[in-house]
Amino acid sequence: MKLMKGMALSMATLAVVLIPGCGARHSPKEVFYLVAANMSTNYWTTAVAGFKKAAAEYGVTARAVGPDNYDPQAALAELQKAVAAKPAGILISVSDAAVLTPGINAAVDAGIPVITVDSDAADSHRLYFIGTNNLDAGRLGGRRVVEKLGGKGNVVFFTITGQPNTEERLKGFKDAFATRPGINIVEVVDIKGDTALAFDRTQQLLAQAGAKKIDAFVCLESASGELVAEAVKRSHDTSRVVVAWDVNPDTLNGIKDGVIEATVVQKPFTMGYVGLKVLDEIFHSPPAQLSKDYSSDAFSPYPAFIDTGTSLVDKSNVDFYLSAATAHAK
Numbered sequence: 001m002k003l004m005k006g007m008a009l010s011m012a013t014l015a016v017v018l019i020p021g022c023g024a025r026h027s028p029k030e031v032f033y034l035v036a037a038n039m040s041t042n043y044w045t046t047a048v049a050g051f052k053k054a055a056a057e058y059g060v061t062a063r064a065v066g067p068d069n070y071d072p073q074a075a076l077a078e079l080q081k082a083v084a085a086k087p088a089g090i091l092i093s094v095s096d097a098a099v100l101t102p103g104i105n106a107a108v109d110a111g112i113p114v115i116t117v118d119s120d121a122a123d124s125h126r127l128y129f130i131g132t133n134n135l136d137a138g139r140l141g142g143r144r145v146v147e148k149l150g151g152k153g154n155v156v157f158f159t160i161t162g163q164p165n166t167e168e169r170l171k172g173f174k175d176a177f178a179t180r181p182g183i184n185i186v187e188v189v190d191i192k193g194d195t196a197l198a199f200d201r202t203q204q205l206l207a208q209a210g211a212k213k214i215d216a217f218v219c220l221e222s223a224s225g226e227l228v229a230e231a232v233k234r235s236h237d238t239s240r241v242v243v244a245w246d247v248n249p250d251t252l253n254g255i256k257d258g259v260i261e262a263t264v265v266q267k268p269f270t271m272g273y274v275g276l277k278v279l280d281e282i283f284h285s286p287p288a289q290l291s292k293d294y295s296s297d298a299f300s301p302y303p304a305f306i307d308t309g310t311s312l313v314d315k316s317n318v319d320f321y322l323s324a325a326t327a328h329a330k
Contacts, residue, residue, distance in 0.1 A: 025284065030060040032276050033082040036093035036118070037075045038193065040068035042248045043222045043268050044093075047118070049328075050272030051091065058280055060088070070160060070193020072096035079103040083110055089279030091272070092126075093118040096162040100124075108291045113282040117271045119165040125291045127282065130275050130306040132266045134165045137310040138172015138220075141243050141264045144312060145173070145183075145216050148241045148261055152182030153215030156205055158198045158224045161190045166220045169245075169264075173218065186214060191224055198224035202231035206240070215241060222246035225263065229254045247313065247321055255318045262314040265321070269328075270308045278306075 048064040055062035067074035101124040108125040120129040219225040225244030244263040254260035294300035
């Protein structure tokens with residue numbers, strides 16, 4: 001009888017170990033950080049939702065930190081605070097590679113696994129990058145601009161310089177324009193995280209006519225699209241092409257209204273969701289050498305890059321994205 005009771009107890013114990021979410025592997029004491037700038041934007045609100053959903057599924061703790069505006073130094077300060085807390089892992093968007101790379105390296109040297117998300121620091125000691133293939137995303141948007149302009153016209157870009165992701169997007173557009181000598185990049189405006197600057201500069205550029213007329217406005221980050229579109233809308237000039245970035249509700253409504261031609265869509269929710277899960281795996285099964293460059297290892301246990309996907313949204317499919325956004329908000 002005692003033997004049977006002992007076997008029953010052992011089987012019950014094994015069942016507890018095998019049931020996901022029972023705390024055998026995970027614990028709320030395991031803390032994972034997501035660090036980024038511009039945290040007040042819809043883009044990062046969505047990424048944080050994915051990060052926290054994965055944390056809830058695993059029963060671990062997720063903390064999202066960073067400035068509400070574009071401030072790489074403030075992001076670095078938050079990264080340093082996160083490192084001091086000795087978390088299980090850190091997911092970080094690199095708003096400025098030069099500023100944040102030393103902080104990333106310090107985290108890895110302290111034994112904390114770091115994965116970059118959305119924007120990379122390829123020369124840092126991070127394990128790998130999760131996000132968009134920004135070069136291909138730029139080419140995707142560039143082909144739409146070429147199509148709408150008929151291969152000829154003046155284009156202005158709005159960006160935040162210093163971010164590897166926006167630099168790659170711009171290069172992708174330039175690749176798409178390379179065989180179209182009739183397309184001229186007039187200006188690349190660094191908004192420095194200030195969307196009001198994008199609105200003001202668009203209004204100024206809309207006044208140019210003749211050979212100097214700006215035919216297309218392209219936003220390489222998610223924040224400026226709404227205000228650039230608003231400036232174009234107020235001009236009542238329907239000949240201008242506006243291409244935005246990401247799926248902010250105002251951007252999607254701008255497409256429905258016909259002010260925005262298209263937007264290049266990323267998957268921030270997926271980035272946050274997958275990011276926490278892979279950090280958890282690394283925390284529980286750490287490599288022998290955390291700071292090794294696994295990108296040059298043919299037998300690496302890690303990829304160099306996880307592409308979360310990109311698509312183009314225009315009037316043909318905007319309703320689908322609006323419905324998905326509404327369902328997710330519930």
